[in-house]
Amino acid sequence: MNMEAAIHMGQQTLYTVIILTGPVLIVALVVGSLVSLFQAVTQIQEITLVFVPKIISVFLVLALAGGWMLNRAVSFGTEMFISIEQIE
DSSP: OOHHHHHHHHHHHHHHHHHHHHHHHHHHHHHHHHHHHHHHHHTOOOTHHHHHHHHHHHHHHHHHHHHHHHHHHHHHHHHHHHHHHTOO
């Protein structure tokens, strides 16, 4: 395996990880910020109040985008296994 192929495979792996985890992490960040803002405004300091909306929103994102994420991960894995045959 030459250096360019290894770098390309690493770049593709990082790009795929970012694309797959991005929607879930962004939704969790936005929901957590909104709940924290709500807690600051109302002065409710309940620790579990942050986790329940985050969990629900993450499950919703996974339910809505899970098929796309799975297809993307499977196609990436297939592409990587096919590229193994082409390595010198």
